[in-house]
Amino acid sequence: MTAPAGRITLWGIEVFVATVEERSISVAARRLGASPSAVSQQLTNLEAALGVTLMIRSARPLELTPEGEVFRRRAQSILNEAAQARAELAQAGRFRLTRLRLGMIEDLEADVTPALLTRMADRLTGCQFLLETGASHYLHDQMESEALDLVVAAEMGGTEDWAERHPLLTEGFVVAAARGALDTQAPLLPQLQARPLVLYTTRHYMGRLIQTHLAQQNLTLSHRFELDSYHAILAIVSRGAGWTILPPLALMRARRLMPDLEVHPLPFAPLSRRIVLSARKGVLGDLPAELAAETRALLQSEVLAPALAAHPVLADSVTLHGAAEGTADGGARMDKASARADDPATPKAITEKSPS
Numbered sequence: 288m289t290a291p292a293g294r295i296t297l298w299g300i301e302v303f304v305a306t307v308e309e310r311s312i313s314v315a316a317r318r319l320g321a322s323p324s325a326v327s328q329q330l331t332n333l334e335a336a337l338g339v340t341l342m343i344r345s346a347r348p349l350e351l352t353p354e355g356e357v358f359r360r361r362a363q364s365i366l367n368e369a370a371q372a373r374a375e376l377a378q379a380g381r382f383r384l385t386r387l388r389l390g391m392i393e394d395l396e397a398d399v400t401p402a403l404l405t406r407m408a409d410r411l412t413g414c415q416f417l418l419e420t421g422a423s424h425y426l427h428d429q430m431e432s433e434a435l436d437l438v439v440a441a442e443m444g445g446t447e448d449w450a451e452r453h454p455l456l457t458e459g460f461v462v463a464a465a466r467g468a469l470d471t472q473a474p475l476l477p478q479l480q481a482r483p484l485v486l487y488t489t490r491h492y493m494g495r496l497i498q499t500h501l502a503q504q505n506l507t508l509s510h511r512f513e514l515d516s517y518h519a520i521l522a523i524v525s526r527g528a529g530w531t532i533l534p535p536l537a538l539m540r541a542r543r544l545m546p547d548l549e550v551h552p553l554p555f556a557p558l559s560r561r562i563v564l565s566a567r568k569g570v571l572g573d574l575p576a577e578l579a580a581e582t583r584a585l586l587q588s589e590v591l592a593p594a595l596a597a598h599p600v601l602a603d604s605v606t607l608h609g610a611a612e613g614t615a616d617g618g619a620r621m622d623k624a625s626a627r628a629d630d631p632a633t634p635k636a637i638t639e640k641s642p643s
C-alpha cells in the first residue's frame with residue numbers, strides 16, 4: 288500500500304537505508320523482497336514528505352545529496368530504535384516475535400540447523416523463520432546491513448560496537464588424506480610437499496585464511512584443484528588425488544567418505560578458527576544467549592561426538608565453549624580418552640577446562 292505524500296513511514300526509511308547501502312534500487316528491491324517500482328515510489332514519497340532530494344538516482348552507482356547524507360545518519364538511528372522497541376515487546380511476550388532471520392554457515396546446515404529450527408519453533412510460537420546459509424563473510428555482511436537478525440559463522444576479526452557475540456566452538460585445522468596414503472612413521476611435511484594440495488577457494492574467507500597461513504610459514508605447495516565445496520574436496524582426496532587442509536566441522540559434511548579418509552595434525556604452526564553466534568547488541572534480549580546454548584548442545588551431540596568416534600585425533604583440535612564473550616571461558620576440550628568409552632558411537636566427549 289502506497290503511503291500518502293507528506294507522511295514519513297518506517298517502511299520508507301527502511302527502503303531508503305537499504306537503497307543507500309546497496310547503491311542500487313534494483314538490488315535493494317531484491318533484498319527487501321519488493322519490486323523496483325515499489326522501492327522507487329517509497330523513495331519519492333519520503334523525499335516529498337521531507338521536502339528535499341535525498342539521492343541522485345541517475346548516477347551509477349546511486350549517489351546521496353548533501354541532504355541525503357544528513358538524513359542517512361538519522362534514518363539509521365530511527366531503525367535502531369524501532370528494532371529495540373520490537374525486542375522489548377518480544378521480551379514482554381516471546382510469542383509476539385513474528386519473524387526471525389537466521390544465517391548459518393554451510394558446515395552446519397545438515398546436522399545442526401534442522402534440529403535448532405525445530406527447537407526454536409517450539410519455543411517461539413507464531414514466529415516465522417527465514418534461514419539463509421552461506422560463507423561466513425557473506426552472512427556477516429548480511430547482518431551488518433540488517434538483512435539478518437542472528438548469524439552463526441566463523442569470526443572475522445571485527446569488533447563492531449553494535450554486535451554481541453557468543454562463542455560456540457574453536458577448531459584447529461587439520462590435514463585430511465586418503466586412508467593409507469601417508470606413512471605415519473615418517474615426517475609428514477615432506478610427504479605433503481610431494482603431493483598436490485586440494486585447496487578451498489580463495490574467493491572465500493576460509494581459503495584466504497589458509498593461504499595466508501601457508502605464506503607465513505614460507506610454504507609453497509602445488510595445487511591442481513581449487514574448489515568451493517568441502518564435500519567435493521574430500522571426495523577428490525578420498526580417491527587419492529591429493530590432500531587438503533580443513534577444519535573438523537567441514538570434515539563432518541562428508542560423513543560417508545570418512546572410512547576412506549585419515550586425519551593428521553598440521554605438520555607446521557597451528558591454525559584455528561572460532562565459530563560464534565552474533566546478533567545486534569540488546570535487540571533480541573536474552574534470546575541470542577539461549578540459542579547459543581542450544582547450538583552448543585547440538586554441536587556436541589550431532590557433530591563432535593560422532594567426529595571423535597571416527598577420528599580420535601580430533602580430540603586435541605576442538606574446544607566447545609560455554610560462556611558468552613567478555614566472561615570467563617567455560618570452554619571444554621574434546622577428551623581423547625572418551626574415544627575409548629564402552630559405546631564409541633556416543634563418547635563422553637567433553638571435559639571441563641579451567642577458566643582462562
